[in-house]
Amino acid sequence: LARASRQEFKEISPSEFFYRNRELAGFSNPSRSLYSAVRELVENSLDACELNGILPSVQISIASAEQDRLDPRLYTLTVEDNGPGIRAEQLPSAFGKVFYGSKFVLRQSRGLFGLGGTMAILYAQITSSQPALIASCTDGETGIRVKLLIDVERNQPIVVERQAFAAGGWRGLRVTITLLGDYSRAQAKLLEYVRQTAMAAPYAELRYEDPFGKAYEFARLTEVMPPPPKEILPHPHGLDVETIRRLIRREADRPLAELLVRNLHRVGEKTARAFLAQNGFDPERRAGELSNEEAVRLFKALQSYEGFMRPDASCLSPLGEELLLLGVKRELKPEFAVACSRPPASYSGHPFIVEAAVAYGGALPPGLRLYRFANRIPLLYDEMSDVSWKVLNEGVNWTRYRLNPEMPLAVVTHICSTKVPYKTVGKEYIADQPELERELTGAIRECFRKLSAYLSRKGSLEQRVKRFELYKKYLPLLAEFSRGLARRPRAPSYRALLERLYREGGLAEQHGGGNEEDEGP
């Protein structure tokens, strides 16, 4: 007993856990933490707007709070949106309690773990000791302003001050925190993050003001927004035993057939009964009567049954080719761009949609650039471990499209899903799920095909123009030369020949791409 006593056990709160292990949520050092704080608050804002069908306007500003110090030093970060706001009753917990949030449902969203906002406030508090200032208004009339700290040991919000205010039509959320940051190191990534976020959300208005007072504005390019993502039930192929056991416990009195229909994605009465019958379960049996072994058997049967409908992707919210192209054209200013949206697909019961765009020339520098997005979040790290990189390097036969990575080329990929298969914790790159790889390959190939056709049209036109120019220049000389040689008084007529070449080369119908000054002979 004495021996065992050196191991003392105790329990800690979720806040305490993340306070001790803040690097788990991306708050590892002052540079990365500043980046993470911006990212978490901006993504919360965009998610809230889009979910509620509001065209997002998001303002980000970072200002030094310690002018007389060098980095790392305190910064004041404010993120304001025109979203639905958060109601006064929920506001303190939404930002002051770990594991309390609105993202614990099956739905396409940027949010990673549903704890980003709280983590930003927690990190700010432990580095600056200053409360977060949050203003929220849900109705445009009366808003609420709150000064908030987190009781880390108890995982509870502490409202230091609370005050109502007349919102005068303003609706939305504004969060201000003071935190230790290293702007000089975070600068490049921050700007790239805002730029790429704007690329994937051309219907949003973004404004980013840096600590030197310089403002970067990304105007709204369109009022058209993708439909808001919808919450769905889990698909039978995406379940684990824990979910089954939980359903059984929660609806112990329900007949099995009904349990499946009510709780699973796209399982109708008929499918449920067919499935149960084939696997030897009585559809009328109460769920609570299943033994543990039977629950496991049910799980295995659900996993392998082929008769279920594939997950429905109508819950997803892809950008669509048009919006994707809008963003790409503004940010990259290419000579030519093409986009492609693949039909919905699924892996392990999770629906997903792949979109891609390829841009060429114009303001693009030589060399291939890859822009990756998942649920509209730009992924800025670990490019070479990502499935998109793999597809570009292994899945696509470049020579077939007469393309090569030294050309001024940008490839943009966007994967949206209720569950993006991130490969690791950092959630910066995506696993090479075979289904995903197949769709990505298809999307990129289609874009490459179109770019290739454009380039070959452009190329062959250029070639024909060049050839015609050659004829135009040398035929008269040849004719004159022949005349001299033959000692004839008149050169042979080459004009009809030139005209025929012009017509047959299709130069008469072509506009653009070629040299506009070329005219018929």
Add this chain to the structure above:
Amino acid sequence: LARASRQEFKEISPSEFFYRNRELAGFSNPSRSLYSAVRELVENSLDACELNGILPSVQISIASAEQDRLDPRLYTLTVEDNGPGIRAEQLPSAFGKVFYGSKFVLRQSRGLFGLGGTMAILYAQITSSQPALIASCTDGETGIRVKLLIDVERNQPIVVERQAFAAGGWRGLRVTITLLGDYSRAQAKLLEYVRQTAMAAPYAELRYEDPFGKAYEFARLTEVMPPPPKEILPHPHGLDVETIRRLIRREADRPLAELLVRNLHRVGEKTARAFLAQNGFDPERRAGELSNEEAVRLFKALQSYEGFMRPDASCLSPLGEELLLLGVKRELKPEFAVACSRPPASYSGHPFIVEAAVAYGGALPPGLRLYRFANRIPLLYDEMSDVSWKVLNEGVNWTRYRLNPEMPLAVVTHICSTKVPYKTVGKEYIADQPELERELTGAIRECFRKLSAYLSRKGSLEQRVKRFELYKKYLPLLAEFSRGLARRPRAPSYRALLERLYREGGLAEQHGGGNEEDEGP
């Protein structure tokens, strides 16, 4: 109000969070999860033994639980140790409750987040639906056997079955779980993990039985164990505002001077008073009277005050040069090996000790291999991002030691600290903290210097032997040639010359390393 209603908030339990985000704790896919489960249980066992001064004996076995299936399939994993055991009252929570553990103190330990064991059981439960079987005995007399499930939604253990048994002298802990794994993919890493764990713990006895029944045994090489790590108070330079605020709240009635002495590492009465006086705080003032601003000022003053003693590293438990060499020699079987333990150092208030070893030749293949350990855990991933890699590539001038990375060379580094500065969540590589980099550079340079001296001793001896062999061979021929040329009857005597060369080359005193057949002329 209607608009805000699409964001519904709810709270989830810590178990639920990690059930949904299990990749955060290393349980991402069947291959990695099998590896993580082994690792978590083995590290718990070793930590428990070492903390209690028990020479560890740990048995690991993995057996297929689904003979008729291919990977991924169910495996049964058992890890048994001869540690102190866990008392019956604590057993269910220790393994069935997230954020309940013995590692939430400031002490050198392998444990990462104090949730590894529970995560292994949670992952097993959701993939196999089978309870964990845990046997524990703390006194060698009466043990307890428990079948355990986790109520994920409530973060509570469910004891399915509980039974006392006569232990007959057995003391320790045995955990058996059935989990979905991919052994064929995990195989190489698992074996490497066990091998390297044995390298860093030559005082432990490890046995690893793979699913094919093949057993790998690592015998105990010594009964000498490093002293158990000790728990320490936080150092004033390693504090954040949150800790200060917490101390103040907890000991509101205590005078400031006393608060500091009781709660901080190596702060005595005299130091506390000097510090408070210099920073304008009354030492007799009650802590609870401090305003928020004063608490922040106290924090900043503590951070920057130079008068505190450096953190004491006696709480740490390095391996020591001897134990490190023992493990290295057994695993790598080199021709030559040398180890170096650096004096204690600290970064941001956290004490640490760096140890290194360099091995050369023998069974080592050509090319540099780097073995990294932190608190005796082998780090198997992301080598090139690690500070040790950086030091080897940038911090050490190889040519100066006449070494190069194509030689049959192994470098082993071990960092022990109450807080290992892991760079990311995966905790597989270590940040390039300047203090750490300096100590690592020092340790590796010292080892390189010794290896270089050995090689140059060996090399120059070889060279001299070679030169002498040359003289021995050609001097008689030269003498004979000169005799013929000079038409003398007798060749000049070269024997005295050879003898002098032999003596002056130091070949008479040398033993080993050179060619043993060489003898005097």
